[in-house]
Amino acid sequence: GIQVEQSPPDLILQEGANSTLRCNFSDSVNNLQWFHQNPWGQLINLFYIPSGTKQNGRLSATTVATERYSLLYISSSQTTDSGVYFCAVLGYSTLTFGKGTMLLVSP
Amino acid sequence: EAGVAQSPRYKIIEKRQSVAFWCNPISGHATLYWYQQILGQGPKLLIQFQNNGVVDDSQLPKDRFSAERLKGVDSTLKIQPAKLEDSAVYLCASSLSTGANEKLFFGSGTQLSVL
Numbered sequence: 468g469i470q471v472e473q474s475p476p477d478l479i480l481q482e483g484a485n486s487t488l489r490c491n492f493s494d495s496v497n498n499l500q501w502f503h504q505n506p507w508g509q510l511i512n513l514f515y516i517p518s519g520t521k522q523n524g525r526l527s528a529t530t531v532a533t534e535r536y537s538l539l540y541i542s543s544s545q546t547t548d549s550g551v552y553f554c555a556v557l558g559y560s561t562l563t564f565g566k567g568t569m570l571l572v573s574p
Numbered sequence: 575e576a577g578v579a580q581s582p583r584y585k586i587i588e589k590r591q592s593v594a595f596w597c598n599p600i601s602g603h604a605t606l607y608w609y610q611q612i613l614g615q616g617p618k619l620l621i622q623f624q625n626n627g628v629v630d631d632s633q634l635p636k637d638r639f640s641a642e643r644l645k646g647v648d649s650t651l652k653i654q655p656a657k658l659e660d661s662a663v664y665l666c667a668s669s670l671s672t673g674a675n676e677k678l679f680f681g682s683g684t685q686l687s688v689l
Contacts, residue, residue: 498676500677502680508682508685509680509683510617510665510680512680553617555616555678560630561622562607562619562678563619564618565616566614566616567615567616
């Protein structure tokens with residue numbers, strides 16, 4: 468099946484800093500989504516982005532499908548951004564999740 | 575718009591007991607998913623329904639896990655008998671359809687501890 472690798476596995480930031488999270492995938496995908504799992508376990512869909520660039524407030528995402536990677540940018544980070552960020556890709560039929568990047572934003 | 579509803583929020587059982595989880599998807603969403611998330615890992619798909627039919631259950635341990643979505647709306651996932659390694663968060667998600675461009679919306683999950 469398709470392989471999804473996320474980096475870095477862990478990230479600690481000071482409030483106000485910027486960060487870039489990366490997702491590499493092993494095959495062509497029809498669907499790529501970024502999720503944020505908050506400290507209470509709720510998974511929130513951030514972006515549906517199989518290609519191109521999207522922005523939503525302080526967050527933006529870029530997927531370069533031909534090179535099989537996606538990037539999630541967080542600018543001016545806030546403590547509420549803490550949690551785990553997952554990339555999930557749809558290969559043949561199943562949405563496969565990476566292991567996530569755990570982000571801690573300290574005040 | 576109401577989100578995906580799941581219950582219970584937490585469940586603690588002893589090994590070899592049985593347990594059931596319930597999920598009600600977002601209204602109008604034809605596709606329903608059950609995921610298992612073990613601590614420190616990403617969610618893993620157990621089963622996917624399109625209306626009341628199974629689309630993918632290739633990773634469901636069928637000797638102990640079962641799921642149904644009889645009327646194409648809410649769904650139950652059952653484990654019988656439970657093993658220690660079943661301790662995990664069980665997440666339900668829904669989407670409008672199974673199309674490649676569909677976004678998934680998740681419930682809050684059920685945290686299962688098997689002692």
